[in-house]
Each structure stands twice: as structure tokens, then as C-alpha cells.
Amino acid sequence: DPRFGAQESIIAHNMRSILCVPLKVKNELIGVIYADNRVRSGIFTEASRNVLATFGNQVAIAIENARLFTSLRHTLAEVTELKNLMDNIFASIASGVITADVQDQITLCNRAAEEIIGQETPEIIGRQLDKIIPSIANDILPYLASMRETDEAITDLEISHTLPERGKVDWRLTLSPLKDADQKTQGVAIVLDDLTERKALEAQRRLFERMVSPAVIQQIDPDSLRMDGKRSDITILFADIRGFTSFSEKQSPEKLVSVLNRYLAAAAEAVLDEEGTVDKFLGDAVMAWYNAPVPQSDHTLRAVRTALAIRSAIEKLYLELPPEAQLGFGVGIHYGEAVLGLIGTEKKLEYTAIGDSVNTAKRIQENSRKNQVLISEAAYLRVKKHIYVDKLDALQVKGKSHPIKVYEVLGLR
Structure with a gap:
């Protein structure tokens, strides 16, 4: 070739x-x-x-x-x-994820969904949505119908219901259309978050905020709690319900607690309105203080305004309560040094004020009459330009070697 x-x-x-x-x-x-x-x-x-x-x-x-x-x-x-x-990735997602077809038959769920619902995957896959979580069926099915009609996701749907194994639970759901490559809806994807623990913590915080001034809460670092105190100049207020002991002898426990809470709530709200700290409730009395942990240049005047606000709130309560429940407050106010800090153990703590000044305020309050506001001379000297007073005889009280000079507050100038 x-x-x-x-x-x-x-x-x-x-x-x-x-x-x-x-x-x-x-x-x-x-x-x-x-x-x-x-x-x-x-x-x-x-x-x-x-x-x-x-x-x-x-x-x-x-x-x-x-x-x-x-x-x-x-x-x-x-x-x-x-x-x-x-x-x-699907299994490690913290939120529960459930998918279902157009007949609401579950096709997929992750580990978080198992834990939230309280059932294993074999018990979930292939079953109807309303059979898996019947306690929320009536709540969720209308939203599923709305999602299919609009073809748009529904977010942040919060539902409270009861599970046999866990009791009351709070869930947040997001419902989204489940689409294929051609953008045709093939079912629904449900993202499920368990808010039960968070809701409980929020409720506890709200309760804590009702007992302790928000200013105190902001000052407390839970990671660096110290079992000691700090000396501070504060104004202490004690308010005690007058006539409560005799009133309690004639009332049922339920009515007694109801009336007590009305009076103590009025006192506590007056304290918090002046940015004071409700230290504690002592039976039918309330203890509060000012100028700590956040400094307040007019803290003694705030305490006086609180006492007068309590008296006004009591007068309004009289319009709502029967004559036998129309009690009153006796208030004592003193200014002085005290130690503020955490008292107790690591398992049970109380943020409180301790010192002779606290005892003095308490003794002054014990000598006040119904709806009478008494202040010590130390407190009076700080606010005398702002209030009208009557000077009273000095008090000889238990635990004090010298009489305590006191004034009755009549009103603000």
C-alpha cells in the first residue's frame, strides 16, 4: 500500500x-x-x-x-x-422537621421532631398528621388548608396544648409548601420548635421582676454571684397593713389571701413606680429600699412619694372593698447605711438589705397609725424642702438606747 x-x-x-x-x-x-x-x-x-x-x-x-x-x-x-x-444535617437540626404529602400522610421526620412529639420514627412515618398530634389537630388543620389555598408559608404559629407524657407544652410551628423541581406543591413541610422550657423561664423571670426591681435584675450576673455584701447609703421603707390580724380571724383563707394581695400589690406597684426595690413581703407587710443598686440622688423623696402613693391607692381600694375589708397602711421611712448583698446559700439566695438602719425603719413603722406616714429625722433633713410635716414626740422603741425623732408626713410642697 x-x-x-x-x-x-x-x-x-x-x-x-x-x-x-x-x-x-x-x-x-x-x-x-x-x-x-x-x-x-x-x-x-x-x-x-x-x-x-x-x-x-x-x-x-x-x-x-x-x-x-x-x-x-x-x-x-x-x-x-x-x-x-x-x-x-437533617438529624442534627435543633428544630423538629416533619414532611407530609398532599393527603397529610407523614413522609419524613427528624430526631428533634421525635423528641418534641414524644414518638419514634416508625410510629410517625406513614400516619396522618391529625393522628400523630391529635391534641393540636383542630388548631393546625385550618392553617394547613389556608396554606394550600394561598400556596404561601405560615410562620410563627404558636400553639399551647397538652401531651399525655409531658403535660402542657408550648410549640411554635412554621408551615411551608413542599415543592418539586417544577415548583409544583407535593405536600407540606412543618418546622416545629418546643418553646415549653423558654416559656417557663420567661414566666419565672416575669414573676421575679414582680418581686425584684428590674434595676436589680440588670445588676445581677448569675455567673459571678458573690456571697458577700456592699455598704450603701439607702432609704428604707416599711409598710404594714393595719387591722389585718383581727380581720383575718373572721375570714376564710381564700378571701384573706385575695384581700391581702390587693393591698400588697398596691404597695409594691407604688414602690416600683418610683424605681425602688421590693425587698420582701413579711406576712402583711412590705419592705423596700432606694438608691441601690442604681444610685438615685433623690432616693429619700422617692420613698416619701411612694408612701403617699400607697395611701392614695388604699383610698381607691376602699371604693371596691366591703367596709370590713377597708384596712390601711402604717408606713415608716428611715435613711442610713446598710449592707446590701446576697444572703443564704447557693441553692437559696435572697438579695436584701441588712443593718441597724433597716431595724430603725421597721421600729418607726410599728409605731405608725392607720394610713400614717412617719419618717426619721435623718430622712426628714434630706427632704424637708419638699414636704409638709408635723413634728411628733420622739419614739422610745425596743432595741434602741436613745429615742428616735420622727415626723409625720402631711403631703408634698
């Missing part, structure tokens, strides 16, 4: 006969089959070429199949790895 006779490889290897056919798949060349003979020329015939071509076609198909199988296996490995990754 003049096309190849002069080729260097032909001469070097003394080729006498050569047969070569292409390997094609769908008209795409993927290789060749080559055969040669160095003894005889003309050994390959047309029939030989046809046989090799037929064989080549089968070889090409086999090679392509092997290549496709390798590619498929590699793709499958990638898909499996991706699926495992997605499963791990």
Missing part, C-alpha cells in the same frame, strides 16, 4: 500485513483494534476485516458499558455520600 510502505515503523518492524478497525459508539470514535503480521503479506482478507469489525462493535459496546458502569458507580457513591450528609 503506497500510503504506508514508506512509514518508518513499517520498515523498522518489517510489517507485511496490517488490519485495523475503529471502535465506535453512536458514531463516536472511542478507540481502535489493531492486528499485524510480519511473515506474510496479504494474509488479512475482506472477510477478516468484517469479522474484526463485528468483534470491534461488541468490544466498543462492552467498553462503553464498563465506562458507564464506572461513572454510575462513582455518581452513586457521590449521591450516597451527599444523602448521608443531608441525613446527618
Whole structure:
């Protein structure tokens, strides 16, 4: 063949006969089959070429199949790895995730959903939504219908209900249409968050804020609580319900507590309105103080305004209570030094004020009459430009070697 006779490889290897056919798949060349003979020329015939071509076609198909199988296996490995990754991510999501088809039959749920609902995956998959969580079925089904009608997600849906194993729980749900690649809705995805613990903590904080001034709460670092105190100049207020002991002898415990709470609430609100701190309730009395932990230049005047506000609130209560429940407050106010800090143990703490000044305020209050506000001379000297008073006889009280000079507050100037 003049096309190849002069080729260097032909001469070097003394080729006498050569047969070569292409390997094609769908008209795409993927290789060749080559055969040669160095003894005889003309050994390959047309029939030989046809046989090799037929064989080549089968070889090409086999090679392509092997290549496709390798590619498929590699793709499958990638898909499996991706699926495992997605499963791990899905399982590790803190929020519960549930998917259901258009018939509300659950198709998927993660570990968080199991814990929130209180059931295992085999008990959940394949069942109807309203059968898995029947306690919220009446609440959630109308929203599911609305979501399907509008084809828009519904977010931050909060529901309170009762589970047999856990009692009252609070959940937040987000309902979203579950769409395929063509954006056709195939069901619903529900993201579920358990707010029970957070709601309980919020309720406890609200209760704490009703007992302790918000200013105190902001000053307390739970990670660095110290079992010691700090000396501060404060104004202390004691207010005690007058006539409560005799009143309590004639009332049922339920009515007694109801009336007591009305009076103590009026006193506590008056304290907090002046940014004071309600230290504690002592039976039918309340103790409060000012100028700590946040300094207040007019703290003694705030205490006086609180006492007068308590008296006004009591007068308003009289309009709502029967005559036998129309009690009153006796108030004592003193200014002096006290130690403020956490008292108790790490398991039970109380943020309070301790010192002789506290005892003095208490003794003054014990000597006040119904709806009478008494202040010590130390307190009076700080606010005398702002109030009207009557000077009273000094009090000789238990635990004090010298009489206590007191004034009755008549009003503000």
C-alpha cells in the first residue's frame, strides 16, 4: 500500500500485513483494534476485516458499558455520600422537621421532631398528621388548608396544648409548601420548635421582676454571684397593713389571701413606680429600699412619694372593698447605711438589705397609725424642702438606747 510502505515503523518492524478497525459508539470514535503480521503479506482478507469489525462493535459496546458502569458507580457513591450528609444535617437540626404529602400522610421526620412529639420514627412515618398530634389537630388543620389555598408559608404559629407524657407544652410551628423541581406543591413541610422550657423561664423571670426591681435584675450576673455584701447609703421603707390580724380571724383563707394581695400589690406597684426595690413581703407587710443598686440622688423623696402613693391607692381600694375589708397602711421611712448583698446559700439566695438602719425603719413603722406616714429625722433633713410635716414626740422603741425623732408626713410642697 503506497500510503504506508514508506512509514518508518513499517520498515523498522518489517510489517507485511496490517488490519485495523475503529471502535465506535453512536458514531463516536472511542478507540481502535489493531492486528499485524510480519511473515506474510496479504494474509488479512475482506472477510477478516468484517469479522474484526463485528468483534470491534461488541468490544466498543462492552467498553462503553464498563465506562458507564464506572461513572454510575462513582455518581452513586457521590449521591450516597451527599444523602448521608443531608441525613446527618437533617438529624442534627435543633428544630423538629416533619414532611407530609398532599393527603397529610407523614413522609419524613427528624430526631428533634421525635423528641418534641414524644414518638419514634416508625410510629410517625406513614400516619396522618391529625393522628400523630391529635391534641393540636383542630388548631393546625385550618392553617394547613389556608396554606394550600394561598400556596404561601405560615410562620410563627404558636400553639399551647397538652401531651399525655409531658403535660402542657408550648410549640411554635412554621408551615411551608413542599415543592418539586417544577415548583409544583407535593405536600407540606412543618418546622416545629418546643418553646415549653423558654416559656417557663420567661414566666419565672416575669414573676421575679414582680418581686425584684428590674434595676436589680440588670445588676445581677448569675455567673459571678458573690456571697458577700456592699455598704450603701439607702432609704428604707416599711409598710404594714393595719387591722389585718383581727380581720383575718373572721375570714376564710381564700378571701384573706385575695384581700391581702390587693393591698400588697398596691404597695409594691407604688414602690416600683418610683424605681425602688421590693425587698420582701413579711406576712402583711412590705419592705423596700432606694438608691441601690442604681444610685438615685433623690432616693429619700422617692420613698416619701411612694408612701403617699400607697395611701392614695388604699383610698381607691376602699371604693371596691366591703367596709370590713377597708384596712390601711402604717408606713415608716428611715435613711442610713446598710449592707446590701446576697444572703443564704447557693441553692437559696435572697438579695436584701441588712443593718441597724433597716431595724430603725421597721421600729418607726410599728409605731405608725392607720394610713400614717412617719419618717426619721435623718430622712426628714434630706427632704424637708419638699414636704409638709408635723413634728411628733420622739419614739422610745425596743432595741434602741436613745429615742428616735420622727415626723409625720402631711403631703408634698
